[in-house]
Amino acid sequence: MFDNNVFLKDSCVNVVENGVITGFELQTNITYYRGIPLSMMEYVHVAVDGEMIPDESISVSLDRIDYFTLKEAETVTSYKWEYGEPLIIRVAKEGGLAPGTHQVKLTVAVRTAYIPVPLEGTKERTVEIV
Amino acid sequence: MSRIKTCVSLYSLQDQYLTKKMTLNDILRFVKECGTQGIEILPDQMLKNAPHVSDETLENWHQMLKETGLTPVIADVFLNTNLYKNRTLTHRECIDLLIEEIKLANKLGMHLIRLVSMVPYWVIEPLLPYCEKYDVTIALEVHAGMAFDIEATSSFIREMKRLNSPYAGLVIDTSIFCRRFPRVVREYEIQNGASPEMFDYCDRLYERGEDLHKQMVKNGGRLPDAFVATMKTREDQIFGPLCDGYECYPFTVLDEYMPYIRHIHLKMYEMTPEGPEYSIDFKGLLQYLHSKGYDGYVATEYEGNRFTLPGHPTVEKEQVAANQKYIQQCLKEIQGSEGN
Numbered sequence: 001m002f003d004n005n006v007f008l009k010d011s012c013v014n015v016v017e018n019g020v021i022t023g024f025e026l027q028t029n030i031t032y033y034r035g036i037p038l039s040m041m042e043y044v045h046v047a048v049d050g051e052m053i054p055d056e057s058i059s060v061s062l063d064r065i066d067y068f069t070l071k072e073a074e075t076v077t078s079y080k081w082e083y084g085e086p087l088i089i090r091v092a093k094e095g096g097l098a099p100g101t102h103q104v105k106l107t108v109a110v111r112t113a114y115i116p117v118p119l120e121g122t123k124e125r126t127v128e129i130v
Numbered sequence: 131m132s133r134i135k136t137c138v139s140l141y142s143l144q145d146q147y148l149t150k151k152m153t154l155n156d157i158l159r160f161v162k163e164c165g166t167q168g169i170e171i172l173p174d175q176m177l178k179n180a181p182h183v184s185d186e187t188l189e190n191w192h193q194m195l196k197e198t199g200l201t202p203v204i205a206d207v208f209l210n211t212n213l214y215k216n217r218t219l220t221h222r223e224c225i226d227l228l229i230e231e232i233k234l235a236n237k238l239g240m241h242l243i244r245l246v247s248m249v250p251y252w253v254i255e256p257l258l259p260y261c262e263k264y265d266v267t268i269a270l271e272v273h274a275g276m277a278f279d280i281e282a283t284s285s286f287i288r289e290m291k292r293l294n295s296p297y298a299g300l301v302i303d304t305s306i307f308c309r310r311f312p313r314v315v316r317e318y319e320i321q322n323g324a325s326p327e328m329f330d331y332c333d334r335l336y337e338r339g340e341d342l343h344k345q346m347v348k349n350g351g352r353l354p355d356a357f358v359a360t361m362k363t364r365e366d367q368i369f370g371p372l373c374d375g376y377e378c379y380p381f382t383v384l385d386e387y388m389p390y391i392r393h394i395h396l397k398m399y400e401m402t403p404e405g406p407e408y409s410i411d412f413k414g415l416l417q418y419l420h421s422k423g424y425d426g427y428v429a430t431e432y433e434g435n436r437f438t439l440p441g442h443p444t445v446e447k448e449q450v451a452a453n454q455k456y457i458q459q460c461l462k463e464i465q466g467s468e469g470n
Contacts, residue, residue: 001436033144034174040215074215084148103317111215113208114248114276116462 002031007106007123008086014096014129023057027086031108032130035082037063039075042118045107046091053091061088068101081110098130133425134416135463137203138450139395140176142432145444147176151262153303158194162449164454168394170205170244170429173234181234188237195239203427204242204301204393205233207276209249218233225256228268232257236264240322242392243268251289254298261297269392274305276382286412290390299392302384306375308409310336312399315376318437323365327465331360332373343374376409381418383470388422395431401452410451421465430454 011027011126026046030036044060052079062079067090081087089106097104105124112119138161146152154176161169173180189304195202210228211219219227228245235243245253245268254268261268270286277283290298298437316329335341345354354372361370384391394415400408416428430453435444 004438004440018290028150033141034172034208035180036174036210039215040210042215046194054423077213081178083144084150111212113210113212114246 001120003007003029003123004019004121005029006108006121007104007125009125011086012125012127013095013103015090023092024026024088024096025088025090026104026106027088028106029082029086029117031113033083033112033118035080036110036112038068038079038081040075041081041087042109042111042112043107044109045105046072047105048090048097049103053093057075057092059090059092060088062120064088065077071122097127099129102127102129134419134465135167135201136165136454136457137170137427137429138164138166138206138454139169139170139172139234139431140171141206141207142398142430142435143446144175145435145438146446150252152237155190155194155421158198158200161450162200162278162322164451165458166200166203166454168427168429168431170201170206170427170431171238172206173231173238174208175252177276178375181230183237184233191238202239203233204244205231205236205238205240206244206246207300208246209253218353219315221252225253225302226251228253228257229260230259230268230405232268233263235266239263241265241267244393245272247273250282250284251286251287254286254289254295258293258295258297261295264375267296267300267392269303270299270305271395272306273303273375273397274308274377275343275372277377277379279307279345285392285415287387293339299390300316300387300394301395301396302387302391303397304412305375305379306379306409307381307384307398307411307415308336308341308378309411310409311376312409312434312437314400314434315409315435319369321370321439323363324359324369325362325366327360327362328357328366328370332376336378339378341374341376341378343377346374384422390425390426391426393426394419394424394428396428396457397431397433398449398453399432399434399437401449401456405456407453407456413464416457416460416464428457430457 006028008027014021015023017026055070059066059069104127107122109118109120143157177183311332402408433444434448438444
């Protein structure tokens, strides 16, 4: 139902820190129609060319200041993932994504106030890394 | 003599906001242009860090109310009982969260809060002193699939009647008055891989004044076998169980609840080019409400945006404008004014 919110176009890029490619990142809007504390994010899955990224390699940020691992994000109740503000998802991966074309699939789910199952959204994009 | 007034829920324009095509201020100006009197907002949707909004946000809000002349009518509130992954909030934690929402409504100049369906009945009594202090009424939403026959709703209604306070009431959502299955939902789901036969089944139910929810209740909460037989694809497995969210009550179901009804959501899937909504008879509903002396707001709540076909733009502005035009025209006919 909220697939259209997932994985913003052209948001997938390699992350360069101190001249070294340390991974890649992508952005997504929330799979809901309102903002909620980050702790209500149920899960994030990233797959590249059919291969799942382990949860431990993923961290998320609302503001590019604080980054939280998925486990840590479960306790973040004082900051909200606002409706209309993308979540930044970083994947730690030495060398990032190799130059060329990749199929990157993002799945995001959040817990809601009255729907018993988490609201999930998925989108796969063809990503060009130069 | 009724004095039904018009309102737009900003829920209707959520995609404009999400995709940054419109800011909150743009949206408020647009609603005013539609000739609407009041506004409904989901603080969690369009006010940063709600319910703890900044002074700057509040200043802008009041400035925009002044500029547009719109009346702040109702704030749509949610209860994050599942804030934590490993446990459900305690009663006290739930009540504390809702007290913050009451304070915010007061700061926004609103005297009414919509509590989302399934909010438990036991919040009412402890909240009443705060409702009185801040002059904010709490009203539970009665929505299709979660309406009068669902325990969470019926227990809230029992408690509301027992406490008999002017500060506790109901919001009625017109998803309980569907006369046909919304065709925009059908088209969107078929495009996603759902089977047309599943929707044909629902259509046949409406033809005889029934709906899937009623059948499920009769069937002990399970989907009827004949409906399950139409479910063939993966999408059918996902969406089939959600087909009970479009109920077909007669308007007279509201008779006994009229003293408690504080607000109406004109849930709307598709205004047709000819004028009426495809699934719901709004004119009939307004005539009913007029006959009962209802003097609250009726708020456009467009939900067809969620069923926009991939590659197509959402038509939120067009649909809201069309609905407001239709409702204002109906009110003029029925009560001799456009809601003014």
